[in-house]
Amino acid sequence: MPTLVQSLRQTSRELQALRAAEGLLGWDQETHMPPKGGVTRAESQAALSTVLHQRLTSDKLWALIGETGSQSDLSDREKALVRELRRDVEKARKIPEALASDLARTGSLSQQAWAKARERNAPSEFLPWLEKMVQLKRREAECLGYVESPYDALLDQFEPGSKASTIKPVLEKLRDGLTPLARRIVDASAGSATTSRSQQGGSIPIDVQRRFNERLLHDMGFDLEAGRLDSSAHPFTQGLSPGDVRLTTRYREEDWLTAIFSTLHEGGHGLYEQGLPDEDWGTPLAEAVSLSVHESQSRLWENRVGRSRAYWERYLPIAKEYFGAALDGVTVEDVLAQVNLVKPSLIRVEADEVTYNLHIVLRFQLEEALFSGALEVAGIPDAWNSGMEKLLGIRPTSAAEGFLQDVHWSCGLYGYFPTYTMGNLYAAQVCAAMEREMGSLDVKIRAGEFSVMREWLRNKIHRFGREFSAADLMHRATGEDLNPEYFLNYLEKKYL
Amino acid sequence: MPTLVQSLRQTSRELQALRAAEGLLGWDQETHMPPKGGVTRAESQAALSTVLHQRLTSDKLWALIGETGSQSDLSDREKALVRELRRDVEKARKIPEALASDLARTGSLSQQAWAKARERNAPSEFLPWLEKMVQLKRREAECLGYVESPYDALLDQFEPGSKASTIKPVLEKLRDGLTPLARRIVDASAGSATTSRSQQGGSIPIDVQRRFNERLLHDMGFDLEAGRLDSSAHPFTQGLSPGDVRLTTRYREEDWLTAIFSTLHEGGHGLYEQGLPDEDWGTPLAEAVSLSVHESQSRLWENRVGRSRAYWERYLPIAKEYFGAALDGVTVEDVLAQVNLVKPSLIRVEADEVTYNLHIVLRFQLEEALFSGALEVAGIPDAWNSGMEKLLGIRPTSAAEGFLQDVHWSCGLYGYFPTYTMGNLYAAQVCAAMEREMGSLDVKIRAGEFSVMREWLRNKIHRFGREFSAADLMHRATGEDLNPEYFLNYLEKKYL
Numbered sequence: 001m002p003t004l005v006q007s008l009r010q011t012s013r014e015l016q017a018l019r020a021a022e023g024l025l026g027w028d029q030e031t032h033m034p035p036k037g038g039v040t041r042a043e044s045q046a047a048l049s050t051v052l053h054q055r056l057t058s059d060k061l062w063a064l065i066g067e068t069g070s071q072s073d074l075s076d077r078e079k080a081l082v083r084e085l086r087r088d089v090e091k092a093r094k095i096p097e098a099l100a101s102d103l104a105r106t107g108s109l110s111q112q113a114w115a116k117a118r119e120r121n122a123p124s125e126f127l128p129w130l131e132k133m134v135q136l137k138r139r140e141a142e143c144l145g146y147v148e149s150p151y152d153a154l155l156d157q158f159e160p161g162s163k164a165s166t167i168k169p170v171l172e173k174l175r176d177g178l179t180p181l182a183r184r185i186v187d188a189s190a191g192s193a194t195t196s197r198s199q200q201g202g203s204i205p206i207d208v209q210r211r212f213n214e215r216l217l218h219d220m221g222f223d224l225e226a227g228r229l230d231s232s233a234h235p236f237t238q239g240l241s242p243g244d245v246r247l248t249t250r251y252r253e254e255d256w257l258t259a260i261f262s263t264l265h266e267g268g269h270g271l272y273e274q275g276l277p278d279e280d281w282g283t284p285l286a287e288a289v290s291l292s293v294h295e296s297q298s299r300l301w302e303n304r305v306g307r308s309r310a311y312w313e314r315y316l317p318i319a320k321e322y323f324g325a326a327l328d329g330v331t332v333e334d335v336l337a338q339v340n341l342v343k344p345s346l347i348r349v350e351a352d353e354v355t356y357n358l359h360i361v362l363r364f365q366l367e368e369a370l371f372s373g374a375l376e377v378a379g380i381p382d383a384w385n386s387g388m389e390k391l392l393g394i395r396p397t398s399a400a401e402g403f404l405q406d407v408h409w410s411c412g413l414y415g416y417f418p419t420y421t422m423g424n425l426y427a428a429q430v431c432a433a434m435e436r437e438m439g440s441l442d443v444k445i446r447a448g449e450f451s452v453m454r455e456w457l458r459n460k461i462h463r464f465g466r467e468f469s470a471a472d473l474m475h476r477a478t479g480e481d482l483n484p485e486y487f488l489n490y491l492e493k494k495y496l
Numbered sequence: 497m498p499t500l501v502q503s504l505r506q507t508s509r510e511l512q513a514l515r516a517a518e519g520l521l522g523w524d525q526e527t528h529m530p531p532k533g534g535v536t537r538a539e540s541q542a543a544l545s546t547v548l549h550q551r552l553t554s555d556k557l558w559a560l561i562g563e564t565g566s567q568s569d570l571s572d573r574e575k576a577l578v579r580e581l582r583r584d585v586e587k588a589r590k591i592p593e594a595l596a597s598d599l600a601r602t603g604s605l606s607q608q609a610w611a612k613a614r615e616r617n618a619p620s621e622f623l624p625w626l627e628k629m630v631q632l633k634r635r636e637a638e639c640l641g642y643v644e645s646p647y648d649a650l651l652d653q654f655e656p657g658s659k660a661s662t663i664k665p666v667l668e669k670l671r672d673g674l675t676p677l678a679r680r681i682v683d684a685s686a687g688s689a690t691t692s693r694s695q696q697g698g699s700i701p702i703d704v705q706r707r708f709n710e711r712l713l714h715d716m717g718f719d720l721e722a723g724r725l726d727s728s729a730h731p732f733t734q735g736l737s738p739g740d741v742r743l744t745t746r747y748r749e750e751d752w753l754t755a756i757f758s759t760l761h762e763g764g765h766g767l768y769e770q771g772l773p774d775e776d777w778g779t780p781l782a783e784a785v786s787l788s789v790h791e792s793q794s795r796l797w798e799n800r801v802g803r804s805r806a807y808w809e810r811y812l813p814i815a816k817e818y819f820g821a822a823l824d825g826v827t828v829e830d831v832l833a834q835v836n837l838v839k840p841s842l843i844r845v846e847a848d849e850v851t852y853n854l855h856i857v858l859r860f861q862l863e864e865a866l867f868s869g870a871l872e873v874a875g876i877p878d879a880w881n882s883g884m885e886k887l888l889g890i891r892p893t894s895a896a897e898g899f900l901q902d903v904h905w906s907c908g909l910y911g912y913f914p915t916y917t918m919g920n921l922y923a924a925q926v927c928a929a930m931e932r933e934m935g936s937l938d939v940k941i942r943a944g945e946f947s948v949m950r951e952w953l954r955n956k957i958h959r960f961g962r963e964f965s966a967a968d969l970m971h972r973a974t975g976e977d978l979n980p981e982y983f984l985n986y987l988e989k990k991y992l
Binding site: 243 | 533737
């Protein structure tokens, strides 16, 4: 006879097994699905999402959670298991089945429409889908409930407990610090306009690039027997289980550095997913605690590691072994000049570390306005362009470089963007804590000793799953609450 | 208010949407899943299979079928829809949920164990799994019920209505015809021992081969916007919907012809899947009628088309454009000598057209003995080797060349093999019918006029789904009942 906790774990695990199937449908849609498979794929997504919703909202599970939670002899970890499952089920029980299924189906179709519209730079093909998605998400927010703003209900899905009114001042303070900083950096480097090149003319075959990118993943400790690397229009990570974590990147034959930063970024996500405790798979104890913590992992590897001088002192010679003549004469200085170039630009995922967060400020402002009712969907393209001009001083000349650039809104990820900036802040704070304990990170990076870094992250962050809240977990790992100073100090020290 | 027929179609379509997710899990397991993803993959398979089983056996669906079937104004096609759904549901309702889930989970794990055991030529690693699968299938056969033999219950899953007692005389007659025929062909060609080669030393990169194989698929009318070609240890076709049909093949760098016959074979399956009526997707009216009919399509393209002189007169020059120096000096005669070489061999999927069916006879004999209780699992390796010696005069020296070579038994496909031979027989009969209507097929093949062939198959076979029984459908298409003479005549004419 299984105990209540065992029954709860088993039920949760069966749900997760179905979610993994759902995850595979999503991953495949972006990586391998033939174009004409889209319509029936949306039906599969909707059908599976309905099944999951029915299971998650069943009275039987709700009763089991209640019964298990009322036991007096639960360990701390078991209490966390009950608490987090209750949170998930409570949320799900607020969403009618038809809405859950509609969100899945429309999200899948809308994402496909976005991909085509972006490719053809045809905003009018996508706006009707955006309208549908925003309406569905507004309804979802009403169902979920909120105290201050409907937007809070959506933020809470990605960063439990977060609210627009607490994020806003953080972002504004950051904006006010970053805007002059970016100007100073641009001014300081104005004289040294570089003509350096990181790749000689011609192209590097994607297959060769893929092998080098896999090498980098392997070196940072990502287990390629428990994951894989593919390519997609918009890089992402899909963790089906700690033994099956799928990353994607995006290659450019004429610029080998493009793929690398996507790979390191997703590799950071991937290490988190592979570092979740295997024995708890299927329960919240083996799920990432929040997106900002997830993003802190990806940013750490992409920026602190991947854009450091130490990293390129180590890897440029190795890159030359893979790419041969294409890198003839390329120096570490050339690479650093390219990957640390601070310059206002139009595309978020290609932005430098300094101006990146201004892209997030824009998205936060638009999302907030969208869900408070101050902005209509039809007004997004213009609001985007004006916002870019105001924040970064440049204006997109096409929708593909404007509001069509990101996948998020097409598939219903509203309230997701702010976690990117939170992740940047946490990453800097985590690196400072690591350095206090293990000394200079650059020394480790130059020596390729990534395993000590990975083990530190696994021990302090990954292995806990959702046992603690994101804020508590980061406090335990770094010894203090979220403190944006680490990030600003890091930028000043690196760039000035 | 939807009509009963509409409700039934909708319910069926939702089931199919989930089956497509299940199909993707299976496809991915063979093509992309990282090794450590296997355990949780089996759980996803089992969870989804349980959901499907619950849905399929629900009293609500059973009542809906009954109610719809009792209506007096159904069209013939609607009657067929009800009849076939009733058949599926009746079968499913005989299988307990726990057994359905066990079959899915054990099948997934057992298939993974088989792949490893075959790679390492380690039969003892696989035999315990085989034992489990046979026991599960014996239980399934008891649940399904049968009149003459438990094996019949399994045969009926792939070829509705077929029984061991009717298949046996067909196979025996074929064996008695093929054994002397093979000997005569081998004797006749003994003098002309060829030293021809179809590939100069060195290797052809898989990427280049893939492009040529995709070209062949495109030419035969397979829509690569509604499907794709990957590679796997054991080539197969997975149709998720007519707009998403996935084929795999197997490449050898040192022999470009290997992949081509797998590609043409799976391409034939793929044309059937793409030719099912889109508007009926999700119902039995858009499902293949039986495996023997499916196999008739794959064999037709692989053998009748792909191993004909006309085909190579057309494609050898094109292959030379793709493969360059590797095919220097290779003639049509060289290719034909290799692909039409009749010689007893150990591996079924590499067997020639003549001896191929003797491989099937062996598998049929062993399956029949297994399920009648005359053979235990532990006795399979020896029984296999002795059977090969008796039927083909050669004896495997390793399990990988013996009973470990095929995937089928690992994942529960017992009763599947005989459909391969039935497919061969049907293919010859279909080709004869086509030639009566459109004249020489070789003329069409040489001219690359595959579209008339594909349209004939689509019109006479594909578009009907399960509207008619396999036997009726083939009678309608060819004007007569199954007649093995067409196949024997084809072989005699081609090889003697």
